[in-house]
Amino acid sequence: MANSNHYDTLQVSSKATQSEIKQAYRRLVKLFHPDSNSETAGHEEIVRLNAAYEILGDTQRRQSYDRQMHKHSTAAPGSRQGRTASTQTQYRQQKRQAGQDTDEQLQQWLTQVYKPVNQMLARILNPLGAQIDKLSADPFDDELLEAFQTYLNTCREFLNQAQQCFRSMPNPAPVAGVAAHLYYCLNQVGDGIDELEFFTLNYDDYYLHTGQELFRIAAGLRREAQVAIRDI
Structure with missing residues (x-):
C-alpha cells in the first residue's frame, strides 16, 4: 500500500464517519473546481x-x-452492473414462480403492486423539473444544494419502497409487459438518482444532465406501463 492513500487525499482520518468524508470531499472539490476558484483549480486534484x-x-x-x-x-464490491444483474435474476425468478393466473391474482397484483409502484414513481419523477429550476439559481449555494439533496434522499426512500413492493409477489402472465416496463423504469430511476447524487458532490454538469436524461427515459417507461395496463 502506498504511503499516500484515499484517506490522505480527502484529508480525513481512517475513523472518519461517512458524513465527514462526504463533507471533506465536497469542500475539496469546491476548492479545486475551475468554476469555483481559478487560483486553486487543478484537474489532477479533481481526478484524485x-x-x-x-x-x-x-x-x-x-x-x-x-x-x-x-x-x-477481499472480493470486489458490487458495481451498478452487478446490482442490475441481480435485479434481473430476481425478476426472472418471479416470472418462473408465477403459475396460472386467475382474475383474483390479477386484481391483487394491480392493487398491491402496480398502483403503489406507479404512485411512488410519480412522486420521484414529477418534482425533478421544479427541483432543478430551484437549484439552477446557484448550484454552489449550500442551502439550495442541501434542499436538492433532501429531494434525492426522498427519492431513494420511495425507490426502495417501490422495489420492495414490485418484488412482493410474482406478476400474473397477462401483465408481463406492464411488469417489464416497471422493472426497467425502476432501474433507470435508480441509475438517475446515482448520477444526480454525484452532481451534488462534484458540481459537474455532466452528471446533472445524465440524471435528467435517465429520469426522462424512466418517465417514458412509466407511460408505456400505463398504456399497457389499459389494454389488459
Missing part, C-alpha cells in the same frame, strides 16, 4: 478526489478498501 470518494463514499467499497489496507483478501 473523485477516485478517493468513489471508494470511501461507498460503505461496501470502503470496507473492502480497509481490508486491503490491512492486507486481507
Whole structure:
C-alpha cells in the first residue's frame, strides 16, 4: 500500500464517519473546481478526489478498501452492473414462480403492486423539473444544494419502497409487459438518482444532465406501463 492513500487525499482520518468524508470531499472539490476558484483549480486534484470518494463514499467499497489496507483478501464490491444483474435474476425468478393466473391474482397484483409502484414513481419523477429550476439559481449555494439533496434522499426512500413492493409477489402472465416496463423504469430511476447524487458532490454538469436524461427515459417507461395496463 502506498504511503499516500484515499484517506490522505480527502484529508480525513481512517475513523472518519461517512458524513465527514462526504463533507471533506465536497469542500475539496469546491476548492479545486475551475468554476469555483481559478487560483486553486487543478484537474489532477479533481481526478484524485473523485477516485478517493468513489471508494470511501461507498460503505461496501470502503470496507473492502480497509481490508486491503490491512492486507486481507477481499472480493470486489458490487458495481451498478452487478446490482442490475441481480435485479434481473430476481425478476426472472418471479416470472418462473408465477403459475396460472386467475382474475383474483390479477386484481391483487394491480392493487398491491402496480398502483403503489406507479404512485411512488410519480412522486420521484414529477418534482425533478421544479427541483432543478430551484437549484439552477446557484448550484454552489449550500442551502439550495442541501434542499436538492433532501429531494434525492426522498427519492431513494420511495425507490426502495417501490422495489420492495414490485418484488412482493410474482406478476400474473397477462401483465408481463406492464411488469417489464416497471422493472426497467425502476432501474433507470435508480441509475438517475446515482448520477444526480454525484452532481451534488462534484458540481459537474455532466452528471446533472445524465440524471435528467435517465429520469426522462424512466418517465417514458412509466407511460408505456400505463398504456399497457389499459389494454389488459
